[in-house]
Amino acid sequence: SFAERTNALEPKINSYVTNLIDRAVEEAKEKDNELLKLSEIPDIFGLPVAVKDNISTRGVKTTCSSRMLENYIPPFDASVIVKMKEQGYVLTGKTNLDEFAMGSSTENSAFFTTKNPWDYERVPGGSSGGSAAAVGAGIVPAALGSDTGGSIRQPAAFCGVVGLKPTYGRVSRYGLVAFASSLDQIGPITRTVEDSALLMNVIAGKDPKDSTSVDREPPDFLSYIGKDVKGLKIGLPEEFFIEGIDPTVKEAVLKAVRQLEKEGAEVVEISMPTTKYAIEAYYIIAPSEASSNLARYDGVRYGYRASDYKDLEEMYSKTRDEGFGAEVKRRIMLGTYSLSSGYYDAYYLKAQKVRTLIYQDFMKAFEKVDILATPTTPDVAFKIGEKVSDPLQMYLSDIFTVSVNMAGVPGISIPCGFKDGLPVGLQLIGKPFDEGTLLQVAHYYE
Numbered sequence: 272s273f274a275e276r277t278n279a280l281e282p283k284i285n286s287y288v289t290n291l292i293d294r295a296v297e298e299a300k301e302k303d304n305e306l307l308k309l310s311e312i313p314d315i316f317g318l319p320v321a322v323k324d325n326i327s328t329r330g331v332k333t334t335c336s337s338r339m340l341e342n343y344i345p346p347f348d349a350s351v352i353v354k355m356k357e358q359g360y361v362l363t364g365k366t367n368l369d370e371f372a373m374g375s376s377t378e379n380s381a382f383f384t385t386k387n388p389w390d391y392e393r394v395p396g397g398s399s400g401g402s403a404a405a406v407g408a409g410i411v412p413a414a415l416g417s418d419t420g421g422s423i424r425q426p427a428a429f430c431g432v433v434g435l436k437p438t439y440g441r442v443s444r445y446g447l448v449a450f451a452s453s454l455d456q457i458g459p460i461t462r463t464v465e466d467s468a469l470l471m472n473v474i475a476g477k478d479p480k481d482s483t484s485v486d487r488e489p490p491d492f493l494s495y496i497g498k499d500v501k502g503l504k505i506g507l508p509e510e511f512f513i514e515g516i517d518p519t520v521k522e523a524v525l526k527a528v529r530q531l532e533k534e535g536a537e538v539v540e541i542s543m544p545t546t547k548y549a550i551e552a553y554y555i556i557a558p559s560e561a562s563s564n565l566a567r568y569d570g571v572r573y574g575y576r577a578s579d580y581k582d583l584e585e586m587y588s589k590t591r592d593e594g595f596g597a598e599v600k601r602r603i604m605l606g607t608y609s610l611s612s613g614y615y616d617a618y619y620l621k622a623q624k625v626r627t628l629i630y631q632d633f634m635k636a637f638e639k640v641d642i643l644a645t646p647t648t649p650d651v652a653f654k655i656g657e658k659v660s661d662p663l664q665m666y667l668s669d670i671f672t673v674s675v676n677m678a679g680v681p682g683i684s685i686p687c688g689f690k691d692g693l694p695v696g697l698q699l700i701g702k703p704f705d706e707g708t709l710l711q712v713a714h715y716y717e
């Protein structure tokens with residue numbers, strides 16, 4: 272049935288860079304036969320899952336929606352893929368993204384723009400727009416995305432689905448093509464909160480191949496599903512309900528939070544004064560790390576290489592000029608500038624200090640409350656083309672999500688209402704390694 276729906280809707284939304292649905296159907300049939308031989312059936316055995324195209328899949332193109340990696344076929348699987356394979360998942364395809372995950376609308380894909388399943392004239396969000404649109408359109412029940420500054424949660428909000436960014440270090444990044452290594456996390460995009468917990472059970476945990484993954488036994492995330500919210504303290508940070516946020520969005524979010532009070536949760540207003548600098552600091556730190564991470568695309572080892580050059584120097588510059596799109600180049604320039612001697616202290620170091628203050632804001636808040644509730648985005652999905660020529664406007668759509676990555680804490684976006692027929696997202700933010708409580712509260716809304 273997912274294959275039928277894919278064939279009907281995929282031509283309208285364009286969520287896949289590589290659509291493997293036919294192969295997936297064959298694989299699912301093989302799995303049906305295997306099923307009879309199994310004494311114990313793994314939780315996601317036979318489950319179709321779409322994977323963002325910056326997560327390495329052995330033998331299947333992993334393009335990062337970039338000309339640079341257009342024909343790149345990784346010789347290895349990301350650790351999350353190894354884990355899902357062990358449990359017998361079925362890969363339905365690789366989903367579109369903003370080039371190297373830099374963007375908020377999927378319009379920065381070098382190939383094509385994905386459409387929002389609720390309104391084909393609107394963006395699905397980004398950068399995991401392909402994954403969120405596929406789940407939102409119901410052509411697949413679950414997908415993986417990556418989130419550096421909001422790229423799971425913002426598209427989940429725009430497409431009316433559930434998107435979880437785990438605590439930094441909860442899920443292995445091995446095989447995730449690096450954008451900003453100190454911020455990147457892989458997480459699930461699903462239709463239900465329970466499915467989010469199910470996938471977390473599969474992908475979470477220490478991985479010897481990623482030294483930043485944390486050696487801490489993950490709980491059974493499913494055990495939080497259905498627990499009541501009585502006695503929990505929910506914080507409403509005033510800095511996340513500022514002017515400029517759409518009134519209907521604000522109303523929907525506050526109404527959803529007030530519902531928790533009826534179930535015996537306590538809602539308290541708090542202040543997190545340094546979170547308002549998160550966007551500025553993020554757009555120094557993320558490009559700085561990106562400029563370093565993307566230095567590897569030099570036309571020598573793998574990926575695109577310019578065909579016409581007179582010496583090595585020209586080969587490098589032509590390769591990078593032709594292989595990268597405008598936004599990626601902008602980030603490399605911003606990052607290289609902030610890291611250069613003479614500017615490092617004024618920009619990069621300063622941004623790192625702000626990052627520490629943001630982290631401390633979160634830790635102080637969590638002395639008073641169990642979780643925080645905010646809007647995921649200041650408004651619903653915008654029109655294709657509306658912000659593409661104004662990078663600053665585009666960057667502002669991440670205003671409520673980036674501080675979560677800066678602090679390394681977990682965040683989830685769940686649907687909480689509509690504005691003019693378009694979904695609104697509620698963001699819940701948790702203590703480090705407490706994805707469980709997020710899932711518990713999020714599930715209350717289903």
Ligand code: GLN
Pocket residue numbers: 372373374375397398417418419420421422423450557669
């Ligand atoms: N939109 C943000 C950016 O462009 C976040 C992207 C992400 O989380 N990968 O950097």
